[in-house]
Amino acid sequence: MKNKNFRTWLDAMELSHPLVIAGPCSAESEEQVLEIAHELKNTDATVFRAGVWKPRTRPGSFEGNGAIALPWLKKVKEQTGLLTAIEIANAHHAKLALEFDIDVLWIGARTTVNPFAVQEIADAIQDTDKIVLVKNPINPDLDLWIGAIERLHKKGVKNLGAIHRGFSSFRKSNYRNIPSWQIPIDLKSKYPTLPIINDPSHICGNRTGIFDVSQTALDLKMDGLIIETHCHPDKAWSDAKQQIKPERLVEIMNQLKVRKPRFEQEESLSKLNALRNEINAKDEQLLETLSERMQIVENIGKAKKESNVAVLQNARWNEILDKVLEKGETQGLSKIFIERIFKAIHQESIDHQERIING
Structure with a gap:
């Protein structure tokens, strides 16, 4: 060597x-x-x-x-x-x-x-x-x-x-x-x-x-x-x-199985590309949905600012988290995955509202 x-x-x-x-x-x-x-x-x-x-x-x-x-x-x-x-x-x-x-x-x-x-x-x-x-x-x-x-x-x-x-x-x-x-x-x-x-x-x-x-x-x-x-x-x-x-x-x-680095058959590669295109479309939908959600979050931030209400509402957050964890499990998604995703969304929502309330 x-x-x-x-x-x-x-x-x-x-x-x-x-x-x-x-x-x-x-x-x-x-x-x-x-x-x-x-x-x-x-x-x-x-x-x-x-x-x-x-x-x-x-x-x-x-x-x-x-x-x-x-x-x-x-x-x-x-x-x-x-x-x-x-x-x-x-x-x-x-x-x-x-x-x-x-x-x-x-x-x-x-x-x-x-x-x-x-x-x-x-x-x-x-x-x-x-x-x-x-x-x-x-x-x-x-x-x-x-x-x-x-x-x-x-x-x-x-x-x-x-x-x-x-x-x-x-x-x-x-x-x-x-x-x-x-x-x-x-x-x-x-x-x-x-x-x-x-x-x-x-x-x-x-x-x-x-x-x-x-x-x-x-x-x-x-x-x-x-x-x-x-x-x-x-x-x-x-x-x-x-x-x-x-x-x-x-x-x-x-x-242990050592996988091939890439598809070798044209037919298999074509099928993979079709599935990847489906993923791309779903990703675009996810981004659009997240953008729409954040627009609603901003309106909530404005309402909280008008009423001088704190950004973090623990009871509401726990209610959301419990609901999505239960729903995700019925759809074959792990609790760890759902928790990570929605905690990230919640943090981004808090950041949006903080910017609005603190001007």
Whole structure:
């Protein structure tokens, strides 16, 4: 891989399978690291990952073995031929990773949110030909994600990629980190050649959902998967619930379907275009309806201004939300989807009325 272009390498690999980065959440011991690596060397995994420094949410948890684990990864490469990957959180980590010839460096979600830390890392690895992957920030902020990538690019780091690991939310969810698929889709739209790797382990926070999230990622044309893998996951020192055994990784990769990038038959393409035209027409209708709704909202704003009434009417808003949630469910629409749409409409309505009332 050395000195090759990351995008070109991935495109060539895609002929057989997506990029697979696998290994334990934490490098617990030399024996553990080598045991897992040898189990993975005959799978679809190309890169072996292991957490050397572990930024934990609260003190007292296992926070990694640090630099003493780096020689273990060197042995992984020597004995198995797998490339190696670790997370770096500061310039010191970055310099040590380069010193031990780690092939793939990734910047974690907690670091991505801090432009100062990202800049220090970028300065430390300036002009490197290593693969450098940037995880999305904890919060759903596309500009912050792009900013971290740009800082590295401006320092001559050319083999760049992104890792989609989902986003924290106060809302209850089946996910540890909500995928919010539209955000990596927007990133892909803005930078079509930027490789994006999906991290189903951190999105799910458990083993059961990893296949479904991985399949969705491939359906959305993401370039690979980073899956936490451990020979004895129940005994793992960190994130035990989301790690799978190497044999389960093999099963998942055998079951995943890699979709064709485009329609190949003229008849199928013609049918798709007809359906897309229907979508375009419906989108126009939606925009017209929203515009008409906002005109009514403005009239409501004028009435409130005349009577000196507050913009927010909680009872009315809760009544609307309950009604649309119930109606949406009968029409096969998820509550989460309807709630997001109508909260956005409500916020826009409030903004319209605020402008009118405050002149």
